[in-house]
Amino acid sequence: MADQGFAQLPDPPYYAVIFSSRRNGRDEQGYGAMAMRMFELVQQQPGFLGAESTRDADGFGITVAYFDNEDNILAWRRHGEHAQARARGRSDWYQHFEIRVARVERAYGAARSDHA
């Protein structure tokens, strides 16, 4: 079975939105509900290809969302519910965040099928 942590992506080129953030440690319940809702919503967006996300015990996280082109990234950015969530993120949930939008040009990887 494929590892669900990894996005299943087409061949490049495509676009990556790299979102790095530090949680402030407050309102874990509200934050978790928003994160789940945004993941549900982004999967319905035109051009969304997949996402990978992880956060360590110190509250530092990286989420990378992949889209087919920049227009669809902008459309997701303008989505009303997403804009509201970002405003809540800035005011209530994140101590610091950085966003980098990048064009993926090459990709490769490997998965082990053995479990030795």
Add this chain to the structure above:
Amino acid sequence: MADQGFAQLPDPPYYAVIFSSRRNGRDEQGYGAMAMRMFELVQQQPGFLGAESTRDADGFGITVAYFDNEDNILAWRRHGEHAQARARGRSDWYQHFEIRVARVERAYGAARSDHA
């Protein structure tokens, strides 16, 4: 004081190497020593701009390393000690990994100075 989890980067354009991986849960000590050595080494590479890295309790991690151009990414890829570490990674430490090389075109962020 700046949050040490975040890379301090120049204005785009620059390049990102997005490395997603699932640890196999084995040899935490050997893996940790390699990861520390690679972080020390990459900081000495020409064109290295910064890196961000995080891994969750399930062993899924994302590291993004930033470089000024693709030639310097290839030079780092060819670095002997790094190539050895990658081979060990494939054989001993990772269940699955994916690498995407991308050109960062836009970047923005925000940090809170208050601690209310």
